[in-house]
Amino acid sequence: MKQGYFTVLTNEKLTSNVYKMTLAGDTKAIERPGQFVNIQIDGLFLRRPISVCDLEDGKLTIIYKVVGKGTEKMSAMDGGEILDILTGLGNGYFTDFAGDKPLLIGGGVGVPPLYYLAKCLLKEGKTPTVILGFNTASEIFYKDEFEDLGIKTIVCTADGSVGVKGFVTDGVDQVGEYTHVYTCGPEPMLKAVYNKTTSDGSYSFEERMGCGFGACMGCSCKTKYGNKRICKDGPVLQKEEIIW
């Protein structure tokens, strides 16, 4: 973990309530995809945890949905702001588990961490496939970005307005063989993926956090391997250890 000051470079609206922010600062503490950062926002006591979406020569990209006070304040930033951010938090996704044909499954704002993961997997010579789940056409983001990486991208919408009609689990039916599942999204989606898929998997969870770095026990959960802190021992849990 490292504390640092980041400068907001850009803050772009991707859909009616989802934004993409790029930041410049010291990103050395970020070790792998699936980790998150914890952002201090003026006037709010607790920091806000957001996943790393991309990392490129000192430039950090995050994608966030406006749901409350903190993300609302972030959405009003237009560049030049300086943010106090803790980086390198959480265990993240380990690419060693991937096998040759990893399957990446994201729902809503669970999609962002899969982007940096996909890039890392490609660099290691793997062939990832990605399934992106959204409610409807207007909520879709990052489809083009994944396609531009040259990987097979399956979009599912609950209302069928784009791609496969249904949930991400309906997308799984379109995929042949896969060696490992990497997933992030709302808990009901994770559970559906857990039941639907047949391989091992790395599942990224959310919890309300006090610190985000393991000090307060605010984010504990039970696993088959004992109690874990989502912020430090997670957010990624292995399929075999999950207790629903």
Next chain:
Amino acid sequence: MVNTRVNLCGVELKNPVVPASGTFGFGYEFNDIYDINVLGGISIKGTTKDARFGNPTPRIAECTSGLINSIGLQNPGIEKVINEEIPKLRSVYNNVIISNISGFSIDEYKYCCEKINAVKDVDIIEVNISCPNVHNGGMSFGTSPENAQAVTKAVKSVTDKPVFIKLTPNVTDIVSIAKACEEGGADGISLINTSQGLRIDLNKRRPVIANKIGGFSGRAIFPIALKMVYQVYEAVKIPIIGIGGVATAEDVIEMMMAGATAVQVGAENLVNPYACRDIVNNLPRVMQKYKINDLNEIIGEAHK
């Protein structure tokens, strides 16, 4: 050179800054981000006889200038704390260790204190009779002078280490409880634990925290803690550790002027992991600003 050394019933701290129980894990984890040997002492996570998972999540709710927590004393149990956690801390840290213990009956408090008494690395025992997040335990011992005194006497009978009783602000008369502890043989008083609080999620129209009510702390409670330290200082002769909303070196000095010999920093560590280190670093400069050469001279000075 200013003097920041203080003395808690014979135990010397190189400065009065101590991370508060429950907000600093077992301490050694923080050594990865700064040298924890800058700290005067560390109060480690509250420990019970048996291991506890604690309360269901969500356990955290944000408030203006603070947070509500409902951890429910999650800890690995006294044996593991003694055999694994304290040795791990001691291997990277040379200063004062305060072991914070809790229980659900007087026998459990006694059991834990007796065990900790045998641990050479522990300098002070802090007895938490103020946890608002567990039923039939914790705070129920801290809300009447009789119960508080009974716990104090029981733990004092099994240890010769200095015992600080940690009090809850959720009472009508903090002074009578502090006095009862002093009469029961307490070597010092830690105050305050968290104040009870509630937040409701407007979307869900239900409390944010699974356990509904939790313990409120952070910068917002500083004046409440300060007032209680001030009142208790007038009523007891034993030293006080001032806790509640401390976030800056100025807060440390204010707490000490109210009557604290040392202070603990809780919630601030969660939002600024370097909070205690920063306070320690700033303290000499702030002392000079207020023309303080020796912190011992200002303890309780606001009463004069």
